[in-house]
Amino acid sequence: MNVNPKRFLSNLHELRRIGASGVGKGVVRPAFSETDIAARDWLCAKFSEIGLTPYVDPVGNTFGLAQGKSILIGSHTDTQPEGGWLDGALGVVCGLELARAAMEAGGPAISVVSFQDEEGRFGVTTGSAIWAGTLPLDQADNLTDANGMTFLDARNRMPNRAKEFLDPNIFSGFIECHIEQGPWLHEAAETIGVVTDIVGIRDCTITFGGEQNHAGTTPMHRRKDTFQALSQFSQKINQRFQNVVVPCTVWTIGHVDLHPNAHSVVPGRCCFSMQWRDGDIARLDRMEKIIRETVDEIATEMDMQVTFGPVLGIKPTAMDDHLQAILSNAAGSECAGKWRKMTSGALHDAANVSSLMPTAMLFVPSINGISHDFAEDTNEADLIAGLIVLAKAIEHFGNQ
Amino acid sequence: MNVNPKRFLSNLHELRRIGASGVGKGVVRPAFSETDIAARDWLCAKFSEIGLTPYVDPVGNTFGLAQGKSILIGSHTDTQPEGGWLDGALGVVCGLELARAAMEAGGPAISVVSFQDEEGRFGVTTGSAIWAGTLPLDQADNLTDANGMTFLDARNRMPNRAKEFLDPNIFSGFIECHIEQGPWLHEAAETIGVVTDIVGIRDCTITFGGEQNHAGTTPMHRRKDTFQALSQFSQKINQRFQNVVVPCTVWTIGHVDLHPNAHSVVPGRCCFSMQWRDGDIARLDRMEKIIRETVDEIATEMDMQVTFGPVLGIKPTAMDDHLQAILSNAAGSECAGKWRKMTSGALHDAANVSSLMPTAMLFVPSINGISHDFAEDTNEADLIAGLIVLAKAIEHFGNQ
16 A cells, blocks of 8 residues: 555645635635535545545535445544644545555555534534534534524535434544644654543633722732732642643633722632643542642632632543554654654544544644644655554554 | 811711612712712802802812811712712811811811812812813813713703812812721721821733643643733732832732633733832832833743833822821820821822822721722711811911
């Protein structure tokens, strides 16, 4: 099975021209936009051209089906409102080239997929979540985008849609190739990341209730200043996490809402978001314990009310051991000393698909760790290396 | 000169009924509202009753004029949208009782004033600022309240308005009695505060510019998280101010604006307010130096942009030494061991009037330091003590 790097890169650039926008290699192809649908039509034409059967399911997930039981390769072709040219598109075009090369070589059977709305115009990895059954269709249909359009109206814009969802049992496994979106591989000058798990996320809203007061007449010792509570919390958490976290653990206070948010008033209420991510449930638990203890400690010290909102989240998703091993072997033989096992800090369709079949992910570097931005890019050599590692792994998987 | 505490308290309660609202002793009498104008009409009737000549200037400052050169006593009768019953009303009703007692005693000559819009529906101490010339009338006329009404339209609602502003030279000095609005006297179980100065305020907006990024894929060591810059700034400032400040110094971060203010995004921009107040210009300067150095230090350490907005402010205003001495003597003889010299952390009409004539202020306690709230109150004994100290001081001033 011989992949054709030139044909692969040419297809990537052909797809990029659908929705090409902004500076550099920017692309604008949000789910169900005209350019997104055009990209899926382009993909279906390519499927036909190489002998796969195009199949669009009721929510716009776009498949190119091989005959018989096949391994599924892909990702998504929709983008952020202002996206880069690779992101999920890379995984889909990888699938296209691999399917073509396999077809030319007489096997193994490879199907291709571009899931719909991975970027969450309506939800979070909407298309694969519906297929995996974690998001019921009738619930999804009521989801709306930022302009109030419903998912139902949006999916009615997709032509040629099929009557039924595909039975996942026609696939033997799923491999998603994606750019890393973070800086780890780029910083280490490595070429391949074999994903061990997709991190879990926990997210909650915490509110300190203090005392709104005159910023001139209220002495410092009499204040119950909720911004001071927040800033103390943030500093203490940073210190206390030091003994718990690993290098890929992240935590973020990204949303802050002070009341009444005025220069001359001691803020009497502060509502803020606390989000933390890690691949290990036990570590997520330990972090949550520290967060709760620290919030309570500050509330007690500063004589404040505290409300700890519900902790929403997604569990870490482990990738299939066997597929990981095959990908690692292929990476080791093609890119010796230039690859690593790693956690994915971002959510991907693979997290949903993993409940349907054995699933794995392969990363290639993002230059400077940039993604979801027109400036997103990856060196051609790394794109080709990713394709070749995938080809090796699939040959191995297909021969078992 | 014998003041009548019963008559004084009765007048305070009579005035309170104009605009009485909410719970407890709450009052709603914003500048130029129907209740505010009714309170000024009530005051003019009282002036006539005790032999003072009512005089309303073009912006609604309401005087009761004695014959010949007189000392001016007063404050303001307008309130916050939800105010307490004392605030400025106390100083005006003190003036009324003192003028009446002086009239009965055959001297000294006392005039009374209720300035307009001290609470800043349209500006900041608007009426006294226009009289003092710090706010030009044509500029004030264009100021609007929260609903878009102009100051010009508002002042046209005041009946009986005079053609000219009063010549300040008809007054020999101004004394403003006011509730403290802070907790210092209440906490120390003291009765009288003689104000040495009204604090200066400095206020600016500071913006950290970092890097907006994915909260999942951006490792901690690669972040330029502007919320983290703010929280570090706040903690460092608190430490560094320790060696500089005095107990009445205050500083506040009351307004925070993160961008894009989303749970899953490392905030790339953080704009926040920094306000600090102290009675001493040199200390305000030292604090500003620490603020600027700390902001620059953090911006350098975290590789961020920083924008330091214009520093707006009001200089500290010293009260007249001679009037302070007279008030202190009176406080010392009437309330031995129960009074103090102190700074005013809030702005008052006295700050404007001090540019026109010798000016001083007297504070009585606020129970639990509460003000600008329906719950605002002061013990009757303290109200009466304030009146008596003022009477002693004015007798002394009038006899010089």
